[in-house]
Amino acid sequence: MASRLGKDTERIRPPVRLRERRAVLLGALALGGVGALGATGCTRVAADSGEKGGELLERLRAQGVVRLGIAGEVPFGFIDRDGNLTGEAPELARVIFKRLGVERVQPVPTEFGSLIPGLNSQQFDVVAAGMYVNAERCRQVIFADPDYQMKDAFIVRKGNPKGLRSYQDVVRKKAKFATGAGYAEIQYAVDAGYKESDILIVPDQVAGLNAVEAGRVDVFAGTALTTREVVKKSRKAESTEPFAPLVKGEPHVDGGAFAFRPVETRLRDAFNTELRELKRTGELLRILRPFGFTPDEMTTLTAKELCGG
DSSP states (O other), X not given: OOGGGSSOTTTSOOOHHHHHHHHHHHHHHSTTTHHHHHHHHTSOOOOOOSSTTOSHHHHHHHHTEEEEEEOOBTTTBEEOTTSOEESHHHHHHHHHHHHTTOOEEEEEEOOGGGXXXXXXXXSSSEXXXXXXXXXXXXXXXXXXXOSEEEOEEEEEETTOTTOXXXXXXXXXXTOOEEEETTOTHHHXXXXXXXXXXXXXXXXXXXXXXXXXXXXXXXXXXXXXXXXXXXXXXXXXXXXXXXXXXXXXXEEOOEEEEEEEOTTOHHHHHHHHHHHHHHHHHTHHHHHHGGGTOOGGGOOOOOHHHHHTO
C-alpha cells in the first residue's frame, strides 16, 4: 500500500470510522499467532548507549534476534494467513541481518502512523515496512538508502474512458477521486488542485478497486506496484502506466527504506553496506520479485537525496 508510505496518519487523519476499519484490517492480516508475536515484540529493548554510533548491532548479535516494526500491509510487511511473517521488507531484513550476524527476525505489528513513535520509544529495533523517505521523517529517524523506488498509478475502468493519467487530469476532468487512508497520494492530488474534502478515503487498494468497479469513483490512486497487482483478476478495471507525480512542479519518485533510531548510525551504516552489495549482485531484485517488484523498482536513490540534504 502506498499508505503507509506517504504522509503519516498523524498529519492526514482519515475519518475515525476509517481509522478503525484500518485497524480491523491489520488484525485480519495477523491471523494465526500475531497476537502472541506482537505481545512478545512489544517488550521494550534496553536503552541506547551514549557511545557514538550506538551499540544496538552488538546487542542484536548477542540476542540473536531483531524486532521489526511492521504495519500489516501487503506487499511490504505483513503476517500471512498461516501466521508467517513475510513481505518485501521482512524478507530483505532476514537476508541482511543474517549477514550481520543476527539469525532471527521477530515482527511487532502496529499501525503505520505508530511506526516512528514506536521505534523511538524502543518498542522495536527497526522499521521494516517499506516506509517512504521524506524530509519530515528524516527529522525523526535515520534511514538506510532506499531498497526500492516507486511511481504512482491509477485504477480506472477498462479502457480508461476519461483518459486519466495524472493528478492534473483528475482535476481538469472533474473526476471522482479516491485513495487510501494516510496515502501520499492525498497530498499529490491536493497539490494538483483537488479539494481534499472531495476525496473518497478508503482503507486499501482492494476497497479502491471495488469503488472503481462499482462506479462510485472514476479513479483510485496508489503505488504502481499495488495497483497493477490488485487489478490482475478484474474484468472491469485496469491499471494505468506508472507516472511520477509533480512536487513543487517537478516529477517526484518516492523511495522506501528501513528506518533506525537517530543514535544508531553504526547499525544503519552496516545495513547500507550489505544493501549495496545485494544491489550490485542483483540479489536484491531476486528477493523482492516474489512481491511484485520489477527492475523498474530498483533504484540508486540515496536517503540523503530524499531527505533533502
